[in-house]
Amino acid sequence: MKAMTPPRFKVERGVPLSGLSTFGIGGPARYLARCRTVSDLRRALDFAQREGLHQNVFVIGKGSNVLFDDRGYDGLVIASELDFCDEISVASTSSNDEEELSLRAGSGYAFNTLGQRLSTAGWGGLEFAAGIPGTVGGAVFMNAGANGFETCEVLACAEYMTSEGELKSLDFREGSCGDSGGSGFAYRTSPFQKMGGDLLAVVSATFSVRSSPGAKARAREYMVRRGQTQPLRDRSAGCVFRNPVGEGMPSAGALIDGAGLKGHSVGTASVSPLHANYLVCRETGAHSARDMRALIEEVRARVREHAGVELTTELKIVPFQAGEDGG
Numbered sequence: 005m006k007a008m009t010p011p012r013f014k015v016e017r018g019v020p021l022s023g024l025s026t027f028g029i030g031g032p033a034r035y036l037a038r039c040r041t042v043s044d045l046r047r048a049l050d051f052a053q054r055e056g057l058h059q060n061v062f063v064i065g066k067g068s069n070v071l072f073d074d075r076g077y078d079g080l081v082i083a084s085e086l087d088f089c090d091e092i093s094v095a096s097t098s099s100n101d102e103e104e105l106s107l108r109a110g111s112g113y114a115f116n117t118l119g120q121r122l123s124t125a126g127w128g129g130l131e132f133a134a135g136i137p138g139t140v141g142g143a144v145f146m147n148a149g150a151n152g153f154e155t156c157e158v159l160a161c162a163e164y165m166t167s168e169g170e171l172k173s174l175d176f177r178e179g180s181c182g183d184s185g186g187s188g189f190a191y192r193t194s195p196f197q198k199m200g201g202d203l204l205a206v207v208s209a210t211f212s213v214r215s216s217p218g219a220k221a222r223a224r225e226y227m228v229r230r231g232q233t234q235p236l237r238d239r240s241a242g243c244v245f246r247n248p249v250g251e252g253m254p255s256a257g258a259l260i261d262g263a264g265l266k267g268h269s270v271g272t273a274s275v276s277p278l279h280a281n282y283l284v285c286r287e288t289g290a291h292s293a294r295d296m297r298a299l300i301e302e303v304r305a306r307v308r309e310h311a312g313v314e315l316t317t318e319l320k321i322v323p324f325q326a327g328e329d330g331g
């Protein structure tokens with residue numbers, strides 16, 4: 005039988021970004037490179053440098069937390085498709101009968117699959133990932149979380165490529181996760197967001213999870229709750245706004261609902277009647293991004309007027325060109 009060889013690296017032109025985002029919104033990318041290996045990432049970087057586009061590179065996973073522009077992206081979009089997942093070791097822990105599994109996943113590996121696979125096999129810690137439709141790279145970059153758990157809690161280290169093409173890694177085994185832990189992680193915040201132009205892409209992540217007989221049932225319960233409380237059939241990017249921090253602060257969804265905005269629309273964009281922090285795209289077309297941005301601004305203004313709270317976006321709004329206002 006012929007050996008399976010990965011598709012050859014190529015750069016495509018004019019690919020519609022609507023097909024690469026869960027919103028289904030976005031005009032064409034000037035260039036798109038699907039990267040399945042570290043060498044592909046280097047080739048994409050070389051291409052950007054040759055074309056003078058190194059300031060105009062944007063990396064995506066599954067596009068489940070981005071809003072592209074109606075005009076598209078005037079640079080190189082790199083789609084991270086490094087989708088391997090390797091077990092490194094299983095060891096007993098000192099405390100009791102628990103075992104600890106270490107595994108390394110490529111940044112393009114589906115985070116939902118990782119959560120489901122591990123919990124089904126009786127490993128606990130990533131049950132919350134079941135139902136999050138992004139990649140491992142996106143989850144690390146965003147410090148994705150749900151049900152009171154966050155990615156950084158089980159992240160041992162992450163490998164990344166700098167904008168100079170160098171491979172580096174950050175070890176998180178010592179620092180604790182959260183605002184005061186010194187690891188650089190906080191609510192939907194990671195040290196990678198602070199690297200700005202020095203980061204090209206997260207390449208892989210090593211997770212440590214522990215044996216937990218109840219993991220499968222917990223993951224299933226989270227999935228059922230998602231189905232009941234989130235508009236999963238609609239085109240969305242999950243929660244658009246960050247929850248305000250502070251003791252007793254209402255969630256962003258409660259604030260939007262309190263301002264009477266459930267079901268409110270601007271053109272093709274609507275506030276979901278089911279979950280007010282989900283803004284959904286009812287129809288994809290030439291002005292869908294414009295409508296979504298207008299709705300985001302209106303929600304912000306109405307919540308400011310009604311509750312005196314300034315909402316900020318969790319969603320990454322990607323401008324057509326570097327330097328334009330991304331929101």
Ligand SMILES: Cc1cc2nc3c(=O)[nH]c(=O)nc-3n(C[C@H](O)[C@H](O)[C@H](O)COP(=O)(O)OP(=O)(O)OC[C@H]3O[C@@H](n4cnc5c(N)ncnc54)[C@H](O)[C@@H]3O)c2cc1C
Nearest residue numbers: 065066067068069138139141142143148149150205206242
């Ligand atoms: C139905 C639905 C439910 C959701 N539920 C949740 C939830 O419960 N909790 C939650 O936290 N989020 C949730 N989200 C939002 C989203 O899935 C997460 O933010 C996810 O982590 C994004 O991953 P992604 O691969 O799609 O990243 P993308 O949307 O492609 O990118 C998001 C950001 O990460 C950066 N990025 C992505 N990959 C890399 C990489 N390899 N290297 C460097 N930077 C990278 C991008 O540049 C961008 O800034 C939900 C979204 C949807 C549509």
